[in-house]
Amino acid sequence: MISETMKSSQIVAGNNTACAACTVGILALQGGYESHQHILKTLGCTTILVRTVEDFQKIDRLILPGGESTTIIKLLKRHHLWDTLFKFAQDHPVFATCAGTILMGSSSEPEAEDQLKLVDIHVIRNYYGTQINSRIVALSVTLP
Numbered sequence: 001m002i003s004e005t006m007k008s009s010q011i012v013a014g015n016n017t018a019c020a021a022c023t024v025g026i027l028a029l030q031g032g033y034e035s036h037q038h039i040l041k042t043l044g045c046t047t048i049l050v051r052t053v054e055d056f057q058k059i060d061r062l063i064l065p066g067g068e069s070t071t072i073i074k075l076l077k078r079h080h081l082w083d084t085l086f087k088f089a090q091d092h093p094v095f096a097t098c099a100g101t102i103l104m105g106s107s108s109e110p111e112a113e114d115q116l117k118l119v120d121i122h123v124i125r126n127y128y129g130t131q132i133n134s135r136i137v138a139l140s141v142t143l144p
Helices: 033-042 069-078 082-091 099-104
Strands: 023-027 046-050 061-064 094-096 105-109 119-124
Touching: 023 033, 033 046, 061 082, 061 099, 069 082, 069 099, 094 099, 099 105, 099 119
Parallel strands: 023 046, 023 061, 061 094, 105 119
Antiparallel strands: none
16 A cells, blocks of 8 residues: 555556565466566566465455456356355455456446455446447448
């Protein structure tokens, strides 16, 4: 955790004592975990890609990355990580983006397969369809 008195200029590659003091786990079942790991390493943080129950015992905090929430939920359950994640998040810091936010939320629209309900928020999910179709593309169109 970064203290209020720490100046943002102190958070530079290789000079981040706040990051060096802890190990950040990044859920690495599906989604944008490599991007999170890259930036944290740039800041000098120790990271672990979390893929097993044992990995949770090695971390101080966790990032739930973006990705395809339904797939992440199914993988968490298939690999027996759902309950471990729920228990971990009860007393450790968790940062969530996109699909991770859907997992942490209390409800979503359209309704997610399952949610941890750890944060009292309603998440409006994208309506672009499956992950492979979930993108915005600039098109050049010539009309008659």
